[in-house]
Amino acid sequence: MATTKTDPDQRHNEGREPAKLASDLLTADDYHELLKQLYMARYFDVRLIKEKKRGRLRGTLYSSHNQEGIIVGALYGLRPTDWISPIHRDMPAFFMKDFRSGWDNPERVGMTIEEVCGQVWGKVTSPGRARDNWSHIGSRAKKIIHSTSMLAGTIPAAVGVTLADRLNGLDSVAVTFNGEGSTAQGVFHEAINFAAVEKLPVITIIENNQWAYGTPTHYEYSLEDFARRADGFGIPGLVADGQDVLDVYNKVCQAVEFSRAGNGPSIVECKTFRSYGHGDHDDDRAEKYRPEEEVEEGRKRDPIAIMKKIMVEKGFLSPAEAAKFPAEGKGASEVTDEDFPPEVVAYLNRGVESAVNAPVPEAHEGGMWVFREEN
Numbered sequence: 001m002a003t004t005k006t007d008p009d010q011r012h013n014e015g016r017e018p019a020k021l022a023s024d025l026l027t028a029d030d031y032h033e034l035l036k037q038l039y040m041a042r043y044f045d046v047r048l049i050k051e052k053k054r055g056r057l058r059g060t061l062y063s064s065h066n067q068e069g070i071i072v073g074a075l076y077g078l079r080p081t082d083w084i085s086p087i088h089r090d091m092p093a094f095f096m097k098d099f100r101s102g103w104d105n106p107e108r109v110g111m112t113i114e115e116v117c118g119q120v121w122g123k124v125t126s127p128g129r130a131r132d133n134w135s136h137i138g139s140r141a142k143k144i145i146h147s148t149s150m151l152a153g154t155i156p157a158a159v160g161v162t163l164a165d166r167l168n169g170l171d172s173v174a175v176t177f178n179g180e181g182s183t184a185q186g187v188f189h190e191a192i193n194f195a196a197v198e199k200l201p202v203i204t205i206i207e208n209n210q211w212a213y214g215t216p217t218h219y220e221y222s223l224e225d226f227a228r229r230a231d232g233f234g235i236p237g238l239v240a241d242g243q244d245v246l247d248v249y250n251k252v253c254q255a256v257e258f259s260r261a262g263n264g265p266s267i268v269e270c271k272t273f274r275s276y277g278h279g280d281h282d283d284d285r286a287e288k289y290r291p292e293e294e295v296e297e298g299r300k301r302d303p304i305a306i307m308k309k310i311m312v313e314k315g316f317l318s319p320a321e322a323a324k325f326p327a328e329g330k331g332a333s334e335v336t337d338e339d340f341p342p343e344v345v346a347y348l349n350r351g352v353e354s355a356v357n358a359p360v361p362e363a364h365e366g367g368m369w370v371f372r373e374e375n
């Protein structure tokens with residue numbers, strides 16, 4: 001259950017048996033898959049930094065380093081037909097959605113690695129044909145709500161999408177990813193309040209990485225747990241250890257089950273730490289405005305290392321296997337391709353090569369999709 005002191009979500013569970021942990025049903029293969037996905041998310045991050053340093057990539061990068069457990073754990077708890085809305089800190093989620101169905105499964109309901117790299121490189125292969133940068137993409141077919149620059153702006157969209165699905169008799173849920181800073185936005189409260197009143201299946205993930213740009217959490221909110229935002233709406237507010245992919249998976253599954261049963265929305269706060277600057281333009285400044293000891297402490301609990309430890313304890317990984325591919329605890333400048341499973345490197349190689357070789361959109365495309373086109 002939630003690791004909060006007050007645990008108000010218990011009132012929704014009155015008379016129910018304590019839920020069995022969703023992770024109890026995972027097999028050894030699931031554990032290996034989760035570990036490989038953590039590597040994939042990490043590799044995407046460090047590889048883009050390297051590509052930029054090599055001069056092959058332009059634009060600002062927003063690192064998800066150290067926060068991969070949230071992306072992987074949350075996505076693993078969803079059905080292909082569920083909606084997600086990742087934002088700037090969750091770039092790997094766009095191509096990792098529905099990875100559970102097979103990374104190269106043509107039926108998978110998620111963007112391809114070629115599409116996401118096409119977006120990052122600003123090429124015609126981008127799902128939005130490179131009209132905007134980074135996470136500003138979406139896909140109705142892939143059930144990905146378009147990310148906006150206005151923080152918390154995807155929550156009302158998720159509310160609308162789930163209301164439409166419900167009117168159409170579907171039982172899909174929507175998971176929105178948000179930083180803890182965005183929870184102070186008016187629209188965060190308006191949208192979740194409406195979802196609570198209408199009992200809509202919207203799960204709001206709060207990635208509490210301790211910082212919103214240069215603002216630490218104690219200047220953002222007066223309570224320790226941002227999950228307590230839920231209390232004002234009368235909905236469950238769970239707290240997960242964002243560094244433990246299994247804990248995230250369990251809490252998200254709990255919220256999804258609650259939603260799918262028609263009980264309405266929840267909030268899942270995932271505690272984590274932003275390893276680097278807000279974006280790579282902020283790396284040098286972040287080193288000055290964040291105390292060194294805090295950064296050191298925050299980077300200590302690497303989600304890859306934590307998952308390996310759990311797998312060794314369960315006998316799913318031998319200590320010798322766990323020592324292979326030691327990407328954990330290393331920054332982008334220390335890590336090499338040898339620190340990652342070769343299939344992870346090969347997967348991203350495909351995306352990067354496709355993007356590097358693709359053309360930029362033609363200038364005449366500028367007016368496309370601006371006005372509604374007939375037929």
Ligand SMILES: Cc1ncc(C[n+]2csc(CCOP(=O)(O)OP(=O)(O)O)c2C)c(N)n1
Nearest residue numbers: 089149150151179180181182209211212213
């Ligand atoms: C409504 C709004 N206000 C300000 C910004 C500028 N801005 C972009 S990201 C960011 C910090 C977000 O912090 P948080 O929500 O904690 O997410 P994190 O970057 O830590 O993942 C700010 C202030 C914005 N995009 N939208």
Ligand SMILES: [Mg+2]
Nearest residue numbers: 179180211212
């Ligand atoms: Mg934050």
